[in-house]
Amino acid sequence: MDLALAAAVAPTTMAAERTVAVAPPLASLLPEGGLVRGRTLACEGLAAPSLALSLVAEAGRAGAWLAVLDLPWLGVEAAVELGVPAERLVRVDAGRPDGSAGNDQRGELWGEVLGAVLDGFDLVVTRVPPRVPATLGRRLQTRLRTRGAVLVLIGDPGPLSPDVTVTSAEVRWEGVGGGHGHLRSRRVGVEAAGRRVPRPRRAELWLPAVGGAVAAAVPEPTVLHPRSTADPVLDTVG
Amino acid sequence: MVATGVEPSVPAAVLRANRVVARSAAAADEGVHLDQRRREAQKRCPELRIVEHDPDRDAVAFEPVVRAIARFTPRVEVVEPGWACLPVRGPARYFGGEEAFVELLVGATAVAALDAGPSARVRIGVADGRFASVVASRRAGEAALLVGAGGSPAFLAGLPVGWLHRTGEASVELVDLLVRLGIRDLGALAALDPADVLARFGPEGHHAHRVATGLDERGAHATAPPEDLTVAASFDDPVTVLEPLVFTAKSLADELAARLAGNGLRCTRLLVAAATDHGERDERTWYRADGLGAADLVERVRWQLASWMASGEITAGVVRLRLVAIGVRGDGGDQTALWGGSSAADERAVRAVARLTSLVGDQGVLVPAWKGGRLPAERCGWVPAAALDLTDARDVRRRLGPLAADRDGNGGGGADEVVPWPGSLPAPSPTVVLPEPEPAVLADEDGHLIRVSGRGELSAAPVTLAVGARVPRLVTGWAGPWIVDERWWDVTGRRRVARLQVTCDDGAAHLVVAEHQRWWLLAAYR
Known part of the structure; x- marks a missing residue:
């Protein structure tokens, strides 16, 4: 093959190739329209676990x-319903095999295990334990960038500095009334902000939808159908 | 087996990803065979010694043999630790015929193999082409098996097609398919029209056919390989330790692999050359029929450099490292995951699971397993990942039941195993399933505890919910109760609980149950 042609068709790594797709309803929240390898996302608010799982589902x-x-405590069934493939899901609990690790070692141990997890997995969802030293946080994020994984934090990011923070507010459940129906769906107002988001982005989601x-x-x-959601829904269970 | 230092009289097996990849003679007598699972092998032979797969160790042990061969001919190609190929025609002429040369080779390698252990054996096969000679060496009894020139097709014809998989020339799926179609031996495969084989089995089948007919190598590549398939690095300061060299080799390998991928090629033969400050040189050719990826390239560089440095032949640090792709073939793509095999990501995850297990113990690295039930914590459990084969599609389907991705219609084998659980709550499922239920207080307007009657009715409308020691929240909605009456025929195991979904004024939704007139928080919808 001609050398010039070879150079022309050789793959180049562009920033867009370092992004991983997310479900379409969430794409508008993220500045790149997807997850970017090597970056940290934080999910906060009442719907943080669902949000974190739905963000990584498409890549999974x-x-x-x-x-x-x-x-x-992660509910596997809920994760599967949100689109996470159970066959590529692994749960890791940071702790010594013999259970010995005091409260003060917890942060160090978590960092050590997270480092090993980042080496083997493209997507990592975790929460930051209390008392993680700031230097450890920086070291972990450097490692994350070189490994090209995506780290999603649930709750307070502690000393880690997230590139994007997705906060869920204005949560409303549909489907239950005064003793009838069952939980069907939840409407969540979500806002993404952070140093990679020049202007905060908002989205209204069904998380989960029916x-x-x-x-x-x-x-x-607004106020056109004030009673639209008040109709009791009869549903069989099972 | 020899590299591990285990005598053939001791039953032992080398395992990779929970499957036997090598076993000692004594283990073979006990019924342990290749590709068997760990559990099955241990059942056959309880005193089996398990050795983990470690190609680095094998490479070091095999090194003296390779060096012994390299004294006769520089054109030796290492396929993997324990397996090397060389063209025999040239040296045979020089040393006075094939028999004479093989005799020399047998003597030299047998002495070299003693370094690895007293029970180490080298077996040599000579035939037309690489595949036939590999088969000949495996079938060689004591030392050497010579198949005369032109005799390879006849030699191969009677052998089962399984040899294609054992030598890495074809995937296990293709071999399986051939056997099911009634093509049991290589002769039957070779007798087919190559055009038909290509049409039915694609490039892989075409290659298998070529190999089975006694021909060898990949077909000539239609386009000439580009000239710039050499990557090299020089070090201003001679490097005497392995790790920085391997690190540099990694970036070289990435560059080479990217360059090849840009041309739609894959490296099948790699030349690794290194030179020291004092002018000592080490060159070795590595071969793999199905191509070497970037990680494989690095691995070969490390094997070669590690054994070179350990050989004591060098007196100075390494100043130059060069990687040349001297053999390439068209890249058919590497998406084996679609066929039920494992992708690079799968391999990486499996390795990470093994490493994490050694870090936090096997109870710390878990994967989900479907159990079935009506309460969230019962329906799905977690089992240690270390004991499972995470990439075996059938295993995964059996473990996950209705949680597996089968629902999309690919596979579908698990459909009959999924039993519905009448009375389980419909989606959505709770995202938070507490490992231990937390005590809760569900109270009515006057602060009295809500009671559930035997007929499944609440004593009053719930107004507040307090979980643990937290501040009670106002209840905005509830649904239920749904009674679970399990094992009602069993006096001690009987369980009767009432489930209730409760939403609170802070937007949270909970799944609470009443059992013996006490409330527990089981799960939350977060």
Whole structure:
């Protein structure tokens, strides 16, 4: 093959190639329209776990492995409903095999385990334990950038500095009334801000929508149908 | 097996990703065979010694043999530790015929192999082409098996097609398919029309056919390889330790692999050359039929440099390192995950699981497993990942049941195993499932605890919910109660709980249950 042609068709790594797709309803929140390898996202607010899972779901479906570190309470069924592939989900609990690790070592240990997790997984969801030294936070984020993984934090990011912080507010559940129905969907107002987001971005989401996935919510018409959501919904259970 | 220092009389096996990749003679007698699972192998032979797969160790042990061969001919190619190829025609003429040369080789390598251990054996096969000679060496009894010139097709014809997989020339799926189609031996495959084979099995089948007919190598590549397939690095300060060299090799390998990928090529033969400050040189050719990725390239550089440095032949630091792709083939793509194999990401995750398990213990690295039930914590559990094969599609499907991605219709084998759980709550499921239920207080307007009657009715409308020691929140909505009456036939195991979904004024939604007139928080929708 001609050398000039070879150079022309050789793959080049552009910033856009370092982005990983997210579900369409969430794309408008992120400045690059997707997750960027090597960056840190923080999810805060009442819907933080659902938000974190739905952010990584699309990348997981494309073949990336997801590690959840120090989240022993994670509901696998909810994760699957949000689109996370259970076959590429691994839970890691930071602790010594013999259970010995005092409270003061917890942050160090978490950092050590997170470092190892970042080496093997493209997507990592975790929460930052209290008392993590600031130097450890910086070291971890440097490692994250060289490894090209995506780190999603649930709750307070502590000494780590997130590139984007997604906060969920204005949460409203649909489906339950005074003793009838069942939880069906949740409307969440989400705002993304941070140093990579020049102007805060907002989105209205169904998180989860009916069925458990994430969907964009149309802005509500104001006061035209004041009773539209008050109709009791009868539903069978099972 | 020899590299691990285990005698053949001791049953032992080398495992990679929970499967046997090598075993000692004694283990073979006990019924341990290649590709068997760890559990199965241990069942057959309880006293089996398990050795982890470590190609670096094998490379070091194999090194003296390679050096012994290299004294006869420089054109030796190492396929993997324990397996080297060389063209025999040239040296055979020089040393007076194939038999004479092989005899020399047998003597020299047998002495060299003693370095690895007293039980080490070198077996040599001579035939037309690489594949036939590999098969010949594996079938060589004591020392050497010579297949006469032109005799390879006849030699191969009676052998099962499984040899294609054992020598890395074809995937296990292709071999499996051939066997199911009734093509059991290489002769039957070779008898087919090459055009038909290409049409039915694609490039991989075409290659398998070529190999089975006794021909060898990939077909001539239609376009000439580009000239710039050499990458090199020089060091101003001679490097005497391995790690910086490997680090440099990694960037060289990435560059080479990217250059090849830009041309739609893959490296099948790699030349690694290194030179020291004092002019000592080390050159070695590495071969792999299905191509070397960037990580494989680095691995070969490390094997070569590590054994060169350990050989004691060098007196100065390394100043030059050069990687040349001397053999290339068209890249058919590397998306084996679609076929149920494992992708690079899978391999990386499996390795990370092993490393994390050694760091936090096997109870600290878990994967989900479906159990089924009506309460969130019962429905899905976590099991240690270290004991499982995370990339085996059938295993994964069995472990995850309805959680597996089968729902999209790919595979579909698990459909009959999924039993519905009548009375389980519909989606959405709670994102937070507490490992231990937390005590809660669900109270009515007057602050009295809500009670659930035997008929499943609440004593009053709930107004406040307090979880643990936290501030009570106002209840904005609730649904239920749904009664679970499990094992009602069992006096001690019977369980009767009432489930209730409760939303509070702060926007939170909870799943609480009443059991024996006490309330517990089981899960939350966060």
